[in-house]
Amino acid sequence: MSFHEDRFPSDLSFGSIGGPVRRTDVVTLDSGFEERNTPWAHSRRRFDAGVSMRSVDDLQKLIAFFEARRGRMYGFRWKDWSDYKSSITSQPVGIADQVIGIGDGTTTAYQLCKTYRSGGQEYCRKIDKPVLGTIVCAVDGVQYFEGEHVEFDIKTGLLNFHEPPSETAVISAGFEFDVPVRFDTDQLELSAAGFEAGEIPSVPVLEVRI
Structure with missing residues (x-):
């Protein structure tokens, strides 16, 4: 698997929104009872790095990291501040x-x-x-x-x-531990002017299996 041991800047991941995601298939029977099953033995974490951007300089750090990872091509380390110990x-x-x-x-x-x-x-x-x-x-x-x-x-x-x-x-x-992740997009839609006006970019990040 293509993975870089570099960590996404931890000052940019601080304040991000995200957490574990489960997949559960639910079938409701005619009787109203449910049958539930999951094809996943393990959860998968998803985050949005955009909400923690605080300055135009942060955007530059994000762009540099994104380009070095070639978008979704290479995985990287992510510090999940809500669960890292x-x-x-x-x-x-x-x-x-x-x-x-x-x-x-x-x-x-x-x-x-x-x-x-x-x-x-x-x-x-x-x-x-x-x-x-x-x-x-x-x-x-x-x-x-x-x-x-x-x-x-x-x-x-x-x-x-x-x-x-x-x-x-x-x-x-x-x-302590990091989460192995990748960007979940190959395109960043960023505007320095929009950012200064309060527009928050969306930068989805998804956990990968190792």
Whole structure:
């Protein structure tokens, strides 16, 4: 997949509108009952970067980033300010934030993930684009350090242990992360004069599967 590891300017993504999108097929029966099904195991996030533009200089930064990505051609990183940590947003990340696996004495690679819980239900979201310098991890509560015990792959979200964690060992991690996205348009319709008059451009951004 064509992807650039560059992040969309975070000062421009701050204030953008967007969030997770689900796809649910609903069939209403003659009785009035419904049958619901979804072809998507995972949500897909959609954002509008235009609403966070605050100056003509911002438009220039947007144009430069858009052109460097060739419109929809190349994906890029996006900071979703409403959801970018393994911990609660107001708290720093920690080694016990997310359980990402249970050791079996053989497996050395574990995928970062974030689990969302409500009531008795939960959803595990794969994290492909952790942020450099923010990852911490532990095995059975004992912190493991990059280079000494484990290697962090920020392009895939994999933690590669030098030695496989023992059977039943709890592997946990904390991290910040970006969303892999692309522009959902090949055309920017921008006007500096219109922008100064209060006209807000629409710049759709869509999450991509990695």
